[in-house]
Amino acid sequence: MQEKTKIVFEDYKKIIEQKLDEYIPVKYPEEIWESMRYSVLAGGKRLRPVLCLETCKVLSGDYTQAIPTACAIEMLHSQSLIHDDLPCMDNDDYRRGKPTNHKVFGESTAVLAGDALLSFAPQIIIQKTPKTVPEQSILRVLEEFLVSAGAEKLIAGQVVDIASEGKQIDKQTLNFIHDNKTAALFKLSLRTGAILGGADENKLKALTDYAEKLGLAFQIMDDILDVTSTLEELGKTPGKDEKEGKVTYISFYGLEESKKQLSSLCSEACDILEKNNIDSDILKEIAKNISERVN
Numbered sequence: 001m002q003e004k005t006k007i008v009f010e011d012y013k014k015i016i017e018q019k020l021d022e023y024i025p026v027k028y029p030e031e032i033w034e035s036m037r038y039s040v041l042a043g044g045k046r047l048r049p050v051l052c053l054e055t056c057k058v059l060s061g062d063y064t065q066a067i068p069t070a071c072a073i074e075m076l077h078s079q080s081l082i083h084d085d086l087p088c089m090d091n092d093d094y095r096r097g098k099p100t101n102h103k104v105f106g107e108s109t110a111v112l113a114g115d116a117l118l119s120f121a122p123q124i125i126i127q128k129t130p131k132t133v134p135e136q137s138i139l140r141v142l143e144e145f146l147v148s149a150g151a152e153k154l155i156a157g158q159v160v161d162i163a164s165e166g167k168q169i170d171k172q173t174l175n176f177i178h179d180n181k182t183a184a185l186f187k188l189s190l191r192t193g194a195i196l197g198g199a200d201e202n203k204l205k206a207l208t209d210y211a212e213k214l215g216l217a218f219q220i221m222d223d224i225l226d227v228t229s230t231l232e233e234l235g236k237t238p239g240k241d242e243k244e245g246k247v248t249y250i251s252f253y254g255l256e257e258s259k260k261q262l263s264s265l266c267s268e269a270c271d272i273l274e275k276n277n278i279d280s281d282i283l284k285e286i287a288k289n290i291s292e293r294v295n
């Protein structure tokens with residue numbers, strides 16, 4: 001990423017970190033709020049909220065109206081990670097370079113922290129979005145959020161992923177899992193940023209297509225890192241996919257073909273921006289640099 005873009009990305013990230021800290025207080029019973037804060041403030045890349053803010057900015061010039069929604073998406077993302085790490089799901093001991101939530105707070109609190117984040121996130125959208133944003137836009141954002149978090153998207157992806165463990169699956173099933181588990185939150189980020197920024201239907205469609213390509217490219221890179229990286233670098237246990245008998249882009253297509261697909265998806269994402277006159281260095285460079293990430 002170019003130095004100038006890196007600075008803008010870091011500025012957005014700082015705002016997100018501050019607001020997440022502010023939005024999630026510690027109140028009685030402290031255990032649950034501390035458990036929520038532990039995972040949300042554990043220092044992820046904050047890619048999804050940055051995408052949401054930048055999309056709103058590129059369309060309207062003002063990203064501040066999207067801050068509560070961007071934070072809510074990061075809460076949803078953190079919730080999905082807490083639950084994904086549970087022994088009954090992917091059973092992971094490390095996340096974001098720290099012991100997973102259930103390792104620190106116990107399984108029952110980890111389940112409840114995830115549940116709490118899931119309902120707290122839309123509450124934040126309703127309570128904190130500036131009153132200048134039309135109620136119709138807030139309703140659309142809430143619908144996007146709830147659909148993405150539910151049995152039509154995130155949960156659907158997770159269910160098919162779990163059911164596919166140890167089995168041979170076809171290309172369509174592999175794409176279904178990751179379109180719903182991973183790309184869904186990228187689409188949610190771009191779409192809500194676009195709705196709050198006042199996008200017309202053409203721009204909304206273009207940004208959704210960009211997000212889908214980006215999400216799948218991001219997942220391919222995740223699969224690559226799972227076989228090439230270390231616990232220290234990744235912040236979570238590598239080599240899990242093979243151990244769990246999961247079909248990944250690497251086991252399905254091989255490393256070289258996966259890298260080719262990753263590169264094509266990133267170029268296609270950049271082309272979408274260009275063809276639709278979406279002039280954002282951040283969106284362009286995030287797509288260009290997906291294969292550079294190390295965690």
Ligand code: GRG
Nearest residue numbers: 044045080081083084149154155158181182222
């Ligand atoms: C929504 C009720 C409800 C349940 C969730 C557990 C579950 C159902 C879904 C799992 C979704 C999941 C864990 C997808 C993986 C997506 C992915 C590639 C995550 C890693 O994202 P990064 O690298 O993480 O952006 P950081 O830590 O940087 O934020």
